[in-house]
Amino acid sequence: MAHYVTCVYCKNKFDRDKEPTIQVSARRYAHEECAKKHEENKSQEEKDLEALEKYIMNLFDEPYINARIRKQIKDFKKEYNYTYSGMLKTLIFWFEIKGNSIDKANGGIGIIPFIYNDALKYYYSLYVAKLANENKNIEEYKPKIKEIEIAPPKVEAKKIKLFHFNDEEE
Numbered sequence: 742m743a744h745y746v747t748c749v750y751c752k753n754k755f756d757r758d759k760e761p762t763i764q765v766s767a768r769r770y771a772h773e774e775c776a777k778k779h780e781e782n783k784s785q786e787e788k789d790l791e792a793l794e795k796y797i798m799n800l801f802d803e804p805y806i807n808a809r810i811r812k813q814i815k816d817f818k819k820e821y822n823y824t825y826s827g828m829l830k831t832l833i834f835w836f837e838i839k840g841n842s843i844d845k846a847n848g849g850i851g852i853i854p855f856i857y858n859d860a861l862k863y864y865y866s867l868y869v870a871k872l873a874n875e876n877k878n879i880e881e882y883k884p885k886i887k888e889i890e891i892a893p894p895k896v897e898a899k900k901i902k903l904f905h906f907n908d909e910e911e
Contacts, residue, residue: 750775789825790814796829797850800836800843813850821854827861828853834860 744757749771755762761773771779783791793814794806817823823831831853835841846852 746770748772748775750779786825789829793825793829793832796832800832801846801848807848809849813853817853821857823853823857827857830864831857831860834863838863 743759745754746757746762746769747754749765749769751772753772755772757770762770763773763776765771765776797806797810798804814825814828817828818825828850832850835852835856836843
């Protein structure tokens with residue numbers, strides 16, 4: 742049975758069973774070549790937004806991004822001039838590195854403005870440490886092991902004083 746679909750990108754009809762296809766969404770398909778070209782032509786900002794949305798969907802275990810979170814992302818981008826990758830790294834910092842509970846988020850990402858600078862400092866310190874250690878040889882800094890033998894302690898048994906009838910109490 743033929744399954745004719747329309748490519749999302751080039752708008753040509755084709756049989757998805759006969760040609761290599763990629764499923765773009767639940768009911769939409771594209772040629773494999775068209776999807777690769779589209780991925781190559783995406784700007785870095787679009788890729789970062791897509792990564793942020795995927796992380797949020799996995800974080801809240803939802804199949805979509807709700808309107809509240811979309812508005813928060815848009816507002817943070819407009820008001821604070823935060824980048825999508827910065828928001829993503831902030832959420833990773835807050836939930837995975839700091840280990841805070843998702844339950845306290847109340848289904849939103851409103852924590853971002855409060856911890857964005859802390860996350861920025863954290864990732865900047867990692868970057869500086871990476872630069873400082875870039876040309877270092879780890880073998881030079883490994884501690885040399887010195888083995889010292891310590892003799893086991895000698896235990897001297899105390900002699901038990903036996904009671905004799907000849908001993909008198911004073």
